[in-house]
Amino acid sequence: METILFCAPVAADGTLAKASLEALSAAKTLAEGLGATLAVGLFGADVAPAAAAVAACGPVFAVTGEAFAVARYATDAAALEALAKAASATIIIAADDSRVSRALPGVAARLNGRIDAHVVAIAAKDGKPLVTRGYYRQRMTAELTRAARPWCVTVSGGCYAAYDGAPGQASLTDVSVPVTEAMTRTTIKAVVAPSADEQTIRPDAKMLFVAGAGWTKKQGDGAAHVPEAGQLILGFLGKAKASLGSSKSLVDMGGEGESVLPFLTHLHQVGQTGATPRHQKGLATCCHGEEPHVVGWRFITERRAVNLDAACGWAQGKADVLYVADAFEVMRRVNELLG
Amino acid sequence: MFHIVVCGGIVPDPLQTLEPVKGPAGWGLKNELMLPSILDPWASHALYEAAHLAKAVPGSKVWLVSLGPKAKLQQVMMTVAQKAPFELVVADGPAGGFVDSFEVAEALFAAISGIAGLDASKLLLFGGWQSASRGSGSTLQILGEKLGITDQFQGVDKLTVGADGSLEVMERIEGGAYQISTCTGAPAALGWATGELPEPPNNPQVGMANMRLVMPALQKAKPAAVNAAAIDYQSVTLPAQKRETRVVKDTPVDVIAQEIIDWLAS
Numbered sequence: 180m181e182t183i184l185f186c187a188p189v190a191a192d193g194t195l196a197k198a199s200l201e202a203l204s205a206a207k208t209l210a211e212g213l214g215a216t217l218a219v220g221l222f223g224a225d226v227a228p229a230a231a232a233v234a235a236c237g238p239v240f241a242v243t244g245e246a247f248a249v250a251r252y253a254t255d256a257a258a259l260e261a262l263a264k265a266a267s268a269t270i271i272i273a274a275d276d277s278r279v280s281r282a283l284p285g286v287a288a289r290l291n292g293r294i295d296a297h298v299v300a301i302a303a304k305d306g307k308p309l310v311t312r313g314y315y316r317q318r319m320t321a322e323l324t325r326a327a328r329p330w331c332v333t334v335s336g337g338c339y340a341a342y343d344g345a346p347g348q349a350s351l352t353d354v355s356v357p358v359t360e361a362m363t364r365t366t367i368k369a370v371v372a373p374s375a376d377e378q379t380i381r382p383d384a385k386m387l388f389v390a391g392a393g394w395t396k397k398q399g400d401g402a403a404h405v406p407e408a409g410q411l412i413l414g415f416l417g418k419a420k421a422s423l424g425s426s427k428s429l430v431d432m433g434g435e436g437e438s439v440l441p442f443l444t445h446l447h448q449v450g451q452t453g454a455t456p457r458h459q460k461g462l463a464t465c466c467h468g469e470e471p472h473v474v475g476w477r478f479i480t481e482r483r484a485v486n487l488d489a490a491c492g493w494a495q496g497k498a499d500v501l502y503v504a505d506a507f508e509v510m511r512r513v514n515e516l517l518g
Numbered sequence: 519m520f521h522i523v524v525c526g527g528i529v530p531d532p533l534q535t536l537e538p539v540k541g542p543a544g545w546g547l548k549n550e551l552m553l554p555s556i557l558d559p560w561a562s563h564a565l566y567e568a569a570h571l572a573k574a575v576p577g578s579k580v581w582l583v584s585l586g587p588k589a590k591l592q593q594v595m596m597t598v599a600q601k602a603p604f605e606l607v608v609a610d611g612p613a614g615g616f617v618d619s620f621e622v623a624e625a626l627f628a629a630i631s632g633i634a635g636l637d638a639s640k641l642l643l644f645g646g647w648q649s650a651s652r653g654s655g656s657t658l659q660i661l662g663e664k665l666g667i668t669d670q671f672q673g674v675d676k677l678t679v680g681a682d683g684s685l686e687v688m689e690r691i692e693g694g695a696y697q698i699s700t701c702t703g704a705p706a707a708l709g710w711a712t713g714e715l716p717e718p719p720n721n722p723q724v725g726m727a728n729m730r731l732v733m734p735a736l737q738k739a740k741p742a743a744v745n746a747a748a749i750d751y752q753s754v755t756l757p758a759q760k761r762e763t764r765v766v767k768d769t770p771v772d773v774i775a776q777e778i779i780d781w782l783a784s
């Protein structure tokens with residue numbers, strides 16, 4: 180019989196991140212489908228509040244201590260490895276956040292196991308676990324299973340509802356991991372996040388606003404209007420509390436000495452070599468993308484586009500609505516209406 | 519001084535239409551060997567960063583290690599070899615996304631183990647933080663473990679080397695933020711995101727120098743043992759849903775704006 184271990188780092192305030200709670204739902208669904216045992220593995224400085232929150236899911240194994248508070252490969256991998264061994268896990272499930280994505284593949288190697296990352300669904304079929312994930316940057320989808328164990332699986336955010344069972348008294352087993360010198364060659368110095376005002380990447384936003392290179396191109400009057408484009412985009416993001424995405428062309432311009440929107444970085448890029456964010460709604464403006472570009476909104480549920488060109492690649496067959504119009508005029512009016 | 523090993527596969531040019539097909543050797547792409555290929559984009563950034571670092575730290579050297587079909591690699595090298603100085607190491611085998619990352623890591627490990635003069639204590643293992651084919655972001659970590667490297671970083675956009683050989687690394691984390699870490703020095707593994715450098719222009723001289731080593735490397739490439747049955751694929755499909763796009767044109771801006779406002783609020 181399978182033993183499924185859900186693993187997660189615990190935040191400084193003792194809670195589990197939303198992405199982890201979503202992965203817990205995935206793990207729970209699989210355990211129920213297979214009739215398998217579910218256990219929880221937590222690591223961090225202090226795991227007590229998180230352990231209580233997930234107590235109803237199964238026995239909790241925990242690696243604790245200051246060294247495990249930070250997102251560092253060596254200590255995270257050691258913790259995850261010890262948790263998997265303590266629980267005798269055959270399937271290890273976690274969120275695909277940056278911390279787990281960095282460490283879990285190496286843990287799979289240490290356990291002589293295998294890993295499938297960024298899974299979007301996990302289910303029991305004919306008594307076997309079956310996972311679904313994208314290939315070629317989400318341009319195709321595969322369902323797969325494996326005979327090899329232990330099998331590590333990371334689950335993408337936004338695919339499952341976050342677990343919100345009643346808290347309780349956890350049955351907690353402490354797992355001790357000695358911290359060696361080799362594990363602390365790396366020191367975490369800082370996390371640099373844009374201030375709330377400057378923050379334009381908002382994974383939890385309902386709306387993704389995608390800006391394309393058209394915003395910087397010569398317009399009907401023969402001139403480019405980059406400063407106004409910047410104001411319109413930032414104005415909308417602020418009023419609608421939307422997250423900003425950008426086409427590759429637009430971000431790349433920054434590196435080529437062209438006048439470009441100062442708040443854009445490579446982190447905003449969506450698409451084949453960018454992010455594939457998950458939001459309920461997406462509005463693409465001044466984008467004329469082909470396939471590698473469109474990959475950026477594969478996980479956007481409701482999609483609309485504004486483009487002067489009716490043949491806009493982001494829209495035809497991919498968006499629900501295409502407004503053939505001037506994005507400057509449209510967004511100016513939208514911002515006015517938003518007040 | 520660093521010994522920088524960049525791992526990079528080849529992927530179909532992103533503008534190509536891709537269709538999955540099941541062949542005798544398992545899942546692959548329709549006409550896979552005919553599709554024009556490029557060096558995996560994020561691995562390309564890793565290569566540019568490696569070349570830049572090697573230039574800045576005298577005595578350093580760059581190897582590009584790739585698992586792929588020899589003939590395809592040769593084509594891709596015609597352009598890649600003009601971008602940056604490196605020595606190519608080839609494991610002759612499948613380059614496709616459906617191959618298990620563990621199998622790929624083992625093949626790369628075997629190839630790297632065969633590099634004469636590679637000093638593990640100076641090793642910086644570079645690669646893309648995800649491939650554009652498998653997109654799993656796991657090969658480099660597994661390979662790092664096999665090479666005994668336990669200082670690993672992913673989603674790297676910046677590496678700064680201190681006078682004492684220490685490393686300062688900027689990694690992408692959630693919500694547009696960066697985590698900044700320092701590491702006492704090599705060995706370390708870095709999975710690169712976009713990095714900071716633009717794509718270098720083609721340099722025919724670099725290309726000529728590289729090609730002198732590329733051809734022998736291709737000739738002596740050993741076939742890689744890759745188990746295609748490691749993953750049991752039940753199905754591979756293209757997303758079928760094509761949306762019925764409602765095209766709104768010749769409509770006053772006020773009407774469009776109001777429609778967007780209503781949609782935002784819905």
Ligand SMILES: Cc1cc2nc3c(=O)[nH]c(=O)nc-3n(C[C@H](O)[C@H](O)[C@H](O)COP(=O)(O)OP(=O)(O)OC[C@H]3O[C@@H](n4cnc5c(N)ncnc54)[C@H](O)[C@@H]3O)c2cc1C
Pocket residue numbers: 390391392393394396398425426427428429448449450451452453464465466467468469470471472473475485486487488491504505506507532533559
């Ligand atoms: C290896 C590789 C990887 C790639 N990866 C990515 C990726 O990750 N992400 C990505 O985005 N692309 C990627 N691409 C590139 C992609 O194929 C496109 O070339 C690019 O994204 C196009 O950018 P764009 O739509 O912003 O600009 P453009 O093609 O310049 O289009 C501008 C559009 O703006 C419209 N426009 C101009 N003015 C207005 C106005 N006033 N109102 C309304 N519309 C207006 C025009 O009609 C036009 O359609 C990749 C390509 C390669 C080869």
